[in-house]
């Protein structure tokens with residue numbers, strides 16, 4: 001369970017996110033949406049305890065600022081939008097870094113850690129790349145490797161910043177399906193930013209639309225994915241249609257040719 005109460009955050013005294021309050025019950029999925037620069041990543045970093053904020057961020061009832069870095073790493077898996085990848089590591093070695101918070105002092109990874117990593121790599125379609133150096137991967141493969149490290153961490157909370165960036169439609173879908181399974185089977189609580197509004201509506205229980213740092217709409221897909229609201233806040237031409245599974249589908253409308 002995550003609870004945000006009046007969360008504001010920014011950089012060098014300049015506010016970027018203001019007064020965000022939302023509960024995210026255990027096992028549910030909150031998608032933070034909004035135009036570029038709205039403050040989505042900053043809000044996610046505030047939840048991860050990576051940028052200072054005012055108000056309160058409670059993770060399972062505990063203020064995130066009171067957790068030690070090891071406690072935080074055992075509780076929260078965070079996949080940044082632009083990860084820094086260490087040089088010279090294979091995909092397996094990199095994913096094994098996700099096991100670090102579970103190891104005792106000076107302990108090395110054991111058979112169980114390797115087995116967790118192998119399962120995660122299989123679920124992300126990375127088994128054939130397990131021995132490859134990170135720097136030789138394609139953009140989408142690298143993105144999946146980053147998620148492998150975070151999923152190998154086996155935390156009750158997942159914070160994913162644009163997890164489908166660079167993934168083709170099939171890999172994006174299987175990644176979101178995998179996260180969805182962790183949510184329903186293990187009760188993992190998920191907060192992700194997503195630019196794909198249709199996918200956000202399909203997977204998240206709650207959507208939070210940020211514009212210039214403030215919440216301008218909050219609720220389920222039917223409420224937030226409103227064509228007028230989206231057109232206004234994204235400054236876009238778009239339509240919201242009924243999808244085949246009953247979920248809204250957000251489609252761009254091309255400017256009429258004159």
Ligand SMILES: Nc1ncnc2c1ncn2[C@@H]1O[C@H](COP(=O)(O)OP(=O)(O)OP(=O)(O)O)[C@@H](O)[C@H]1O
Pocket residue numbers: 011016034035036037038039040041042043
């Ligand atoms: N480290 C930083 N120092 C100063 N300003 C920052 C920093 N990181 C982000 N910002 C600014 O804060 C604002 C919000 O950025 P943020 O990355 O949270 O937006 P976002 O909604 O995730 O955008 P996008 O959709 O483009 O990824 C932007 O104006 C950005 O330039």
